[in-house]
Amino acid sequence: MRPLIAGNWKMNGLTASSAALAHALRQGIGDLAPEMLVCPPATQIAAVATILDGSGIRVGGQDCHAQTQGAHTGEISAAMLMDVGASYVILGHSERRADQGETDALVRAKTEAAVAAGLIPIVCVGETEAQRLAGDHEAVVGAQIAGSLPPDFAGVIAYEPIWAIGTGRVPTIGDIASMHAFIRAQLVSLHPNGGGLRILYGGSVKPGNAAEILAVPDVGGALVGGASLVVDDFLAIARAA
């Protein structure tokens, strides 16, 4: 399976800057081998999807609601994301788990809603620094996987140690390898197709460390935050894959 290089633009981008970023990616992509995805803020998905149409770069959302429609002021359903050109959605990002109090059960419900609407979910898991220092990282991530994924899960997992997000700090290659092997084993034991699911690494992926991280067994791509807002950096990470 081709690696997936996914950019999470988070809450960054107005009309002009998002369009400029999308146009620059379209111009720069060439014949890059990995599958490429950008996840702009919801207000920019339609415009970015139009700019990237036919480029091979796919577009995704950063969240969706667990319900299909109704009285949920301010929320966006999975079908709404599909409707404006998204094919993926990031779910259970640590920033949402922390800021919005999203639980594993809610992430699972959103994952089911995303799949039902035809989106590919990217479900994020990862431990805090305190949990890693206490040696609890596998127990934490194992519980997140067990609680956040429906039994017939057919999507992407993103392992993102919370202490590595936006900090410039990354786990050792050995620690990334060991956690990805652990996640693979969990997926295989819980899901019939667990051996074939992509597991992304996320957390301070940059052009300078991408090749080494992406060469780790069971790392099937990267979820990139800050560096996805810099065209040259995002393309360099894709080239490293």
Ligand code: PEP
């Ligand atoms: C993220 O938020 O998903 C992320 C990986 O961010 P960064 O690359 O900036 O660490």
